[in-house]
Amino acid sequence: MLNLSLWLFVGFALINLFFYAFFAGFLWRRKLIKPSGKTLTQPLSVIVCAKNEAQNLEKNIPHILSQDYPNFELILVNDSSKDNTLEVMEEFEKADSRVKIVNVLPNEHFWGNKKYALTLGIKKAKNDFLVFTDADCHPESNLWLQYLATAFNSQKQLVLGYGKYKTQKGLLNKFIRFETLLTAIQYFAYAHYKSAYMGVGRNLAYTAKLFYEHNGFVNHMNVLSGDDDLFVNESANRENTIYCTNKESFTLSDPKNTWQDWMFQKKRHISTAKHYKVRHKFLLGLFYTSQLGMGLFFLLTNILLIFKFEMDILQVLWLVMLVRYLVVMLVFAKATSVFNEKRLLPILPLLEWGLVTIQMLIFVSNQNKKPTTWAR
CATH class of the missing domain: 3.90.550.10 (Spore Coat Polysaccharide Biosynthesis Protein SpsA; Chain A)
Known part of the structure; x- marks a missing residue:
């Protein structure tokens, strides 16, 4: 169980980093x-x-x-x-x-x-x-x-x-x-x-x-x-x-x-996203899944490592997450400059993981009840 959780975390983290490298390519070469x-x-x-x-x-x-x-x-x-x-x-x-x-x-x-x-x-x-x-x-x-x-x-x-x-x-x-x-x-x-x-x-x-x-x-x-x-x-x-x-x-x-x-x-x-072209639905879904999956398996792997007293691997796990966070911070630092957005970086982790949670709740809610008017 520990090995599976660890590998799933690493896999989702790598996919997520690929997307942020993709975003960085635009931001620095726009x-x-x-x-x-x-x-x-x-x-x-x-x-x-x-x-x-x-x-x-x-x-x-x-x-x-x-x-x-x-x-x-x-x-x-x-x-x-x-x-x-x-x-x-x-x-x-x-x-x-x-x-x-x-x-x-x-x-x-x-x-x-x-x-x-x-x-x-x-x-x-x-x-x-x-x-x-x-x-x-x-x-x-x-x-x-x-x-x-x-x-x-x-x-x-x-x-x-x-x-x-x-x-x-x-x-x-x-x-x-x-x-x-x-x-x-x-x-x-x-x-x-x-x-x-x-x-x-x-x-x-x-x-x-x-x-x-x-x-x-x-x-x-x-x-x-x-x-x-x-x-x-x-x-x-x-x-x-x-x-x-x-x-x-x-x-x-x-x-x-x-x-x-x-x-x-x-x-x-x-x-409206379900009406996008198949390739766009796949890629957008993969990015969101990488965010959600990485967060879930990071928490699960932490719990399993602490339970098994695997402190050396726990340090590596946190190192991977730190590297990923630094990359994300770098991308958003550039993005806030490009789009002239202020005071978002200090609470970036809260905004990022909070938004993932909100999006999941909205997705689940949309399966049961959909909006009926374009204006409110």
């Missing part, structure tokens, strides 16, 4: 975007889909309208809101000719489906280059559109961006930002090695041509979430995808304020 005059002339359509987001729209839309970009329209999609979202949108439309409104009425076939509302917004767009963000976030700089526009070219039709969450006090905020950072490290690394599997709707761009070539969201319209990651998973290939990790291209969102709301959000996001 490519930055350099805006150029030629690309800044192409017209863009920025699309924001909102459901009961009146206050967020009032706060965040001015950040989009103040972008230092010469030619773009802003399409605001009201997805059957019950508050005064539509009235707020109309005020922006009156004040700025670049603003267009799509008012989505309740539809019994697509009730609560963000993809239906987004599709109507895309159909309203007059430009081929589409940029997406959410009502509860805003660009961190007025150069956001410049960087996304520069990323497009004759081959690159899909641009992945980074969506940060605001830094606030409390452990919940640290978990939210850590999970967002870890997810970003993964999807940017896969994109770097030409196997993009997801993006985030808070900061995403693609061409209308790509959208229509893949029949929009038709293949996963019945899945509540996935207007961002499932579309990327379906449409991305080795040649058409590019990522943008310049700090000027980040968006900033308001994080959830309660554990319940955050868990609900994560349940909705995790429920």
Whole structure:
């Protein structure tokens, strides 16, 4: 039993280290975007889909309208809101000719489906280059559109961006930002090695041509979430995808304020993963399994070694774990610098193993009850 537990720990640790080496390859070799005059002339359509987001729209839309970009329209999609979202949108439309409104009425076939509302917004767009963000976030700089526009070219039709969450006090905020950072490290690394599997709707761009070539969201319209990651998973290939990790291209969102709301959000996001391509499901599952398996067999092996008084082997076990931790710390030190995230490193072990536990609980919970609406 001891030998089996020890070898399983070593095996999972090696697999886990392989993934972190993979992530490190992206972090130290990532490519930055350099805006150029030629690309800044192409017209863009920025699309924001909102459901009961009146206050967020009032706060965040001015950040989009103040972008230092010469030619773009802003399409605001009201997805059957019950508050005064539509009235707020109309005020922006009156004040700025670049603003267009799509008012989505309740539809019994697509009730609560963000993809239906987004599709109507895309159909309203007059430009081929589409940029997406959410009502509860805003660009961190007025150069956001410049960087996304520069990323497009004759081959690159899909641009992945980074969506940060605001830094606030409390452990919940640290978990939210850590999970967002870890997810970003993964999807940017896969994109770097030409196997993009997801993006985030808070900061995403693609061409209308790509959208229509893949029949929009038709293949996963019945899945509540996935207007961002499932579309990327379906449409991305080795040649058409590019990522943008310049700090000027980040968006900033308001994080959830309660554990319940955050868990609900994560349940909705995790429920889409089973629809990914087989190779992506395998690799993402293997990374998570290596995290979970390594932790479980590390604890079990410690107990068995102490029980059998095998102190020499116990020291080796802890040495392996220390080396692994140093590698992970190095990767996250670089990642927090690249993505401008603060105050996460001092409690990295707590965040890492806490997140593994939370993800396991969400996975189990999702087997019994799935979210029924895209907004909460």
